[in-house]
Amino acid sequence: MSTKRNFLILGASSGIGLALAEQLLAKGHNVGVVGRRIDPLMALEKRFSPQCFQRKIDATSSTATNEIAILVEQMGGLDCFIFCAGVGFLNTKLNEHIEEETLLLNVVAFTKIIVWATTFFDAQNKGQLVNISSVGMHRGNKSAPAYNASKAYQSNYLEGLRQRACAQQSTIIYTDIRPGFVDTAMAKGPGLFWVSSPKKAARQIIKAIERKKAVAYITRRWQLIGWLLHLLPRSLYKRL
Numbered sequence: 001m002s003t004k005r006n007f008l009i010l011g012a013s014s015g016i017g018l019a020l021a022e023q024l025l026a027k028g029h030n031v032g033v034v035g036r037r038i039d040p041l042m043a044l045e046k047r048f049s050p051q052c053f054q055r056k057i058d059a060t061s062s063t064a065t066n067e068i069a070i071l072v073e074q075m076g077g078l079d080c081f082i083f084c085a086g087v088g089f090l091n092t093k094l095n096e097h098i099e100e101e102t103l104l105l106n107v108v109a110f111t112k113i114i115v116w117a118t119t120f121f122d123a124q125n126k127g128q129l130v131n132i133s134s135v136g137m138h139r140g141n142k143s144a145p146a147y148n149a150s151k152a153y154q155s156n157y158l159e160g161l162r163q164r165a166c167a168q169q170s171t172i173i174y175t176d177i178r179p180g181f182v183d184t185a186m187a188k189g190p191g192l193f194w195v196s197s198p199k200k201a202a203r204q205i206i207k208a209i210e211r212k213k214a215v216a217y218i219t220r221r222w223q224l225i226g227w228l229l230h231l232l233p234r235s236l237y238k239r240l
């Protein structure tokens, strides 16, 4: 087993976050698991007692960072924070409330919580901050404009923090995870391909965390799509 560390996963009640929690706990780490649905979190705590610490927190609530701080205290510290909570909706009709719901979690709550985690790691002068972005961060998307835009925001935000850490000669590590399709409730719509299981995605994410990667595509071959999206001329992309 690698050295035992304290992880906190925000968005651990299903999908990628749940698979990450199970695998990190199985490796012997301490893991704080957070989400709004308490049953899956309690099941994890029961299965992996005493390494697992659960807390029901809505990331968009005004008390979210205070509650995260309480959980971290219960865990006796934090080495790695994983922001895995996310929402994404197909919204071709551009319902403004749907767009707003995406922004409230993926942008506003994301920023508040990442600022909290960075401030926490700054104070102890060590730590690793991981965000689950998306390969979709590279370009806009006609079916889910707010989602792709929010993922571009997240990846850019992390890059800004990495540059900030470098300027401050800080040892804090920022890891930007960019999955393609993973078989969870979030993967919706037609035309899915190269779909990974959450377990396989979690295995590759944990490797990227252990290797202290700045950016990782999940699964690895999605890097090809990342390059393609990056290089595709705007005049062609708009017709897709």
Ligand SMILES: NC(=O)c1ccc[n+]([C@@H]2O[C@H](COP(=O)([O-])OP(=O)(O)OC[C@H]3O[C@@H](n4cnc5c(N)ncnc54)[C@H](OP(=O)(O)O)[C@@H]3O)[C@@H](O)[C@H]2O)c1
Binding pocket: 010, 011, 012, 013, 014, 015, 016, 017, 034, 035, 036, 037, 038, 057, 058, 059, 060, 084, 085, 086, 087, 088, 105, 132, 133, 134, 135, 178, 179, 180, 181, 182, 183, 184, 185, 186, 187
């Ligand atoms: N699946 C894919 O194909 C794919 C591809 C690229 C990127 N991603 C990203 O991967 C991340 C995880 O998604 P997933 O695919 O594993 O989908 P998922 O199963 O729907 O997981 C989403 C997680 O976010 C949590 N969450 C949502 N709103 C929350 C809130 N207000 N407060 C706290 N937690 C909240 C959910 O917990 P509760 O509902 O219990 O609160 C759940 O644990 C997301 O950021 C997503 O954008 C997924």
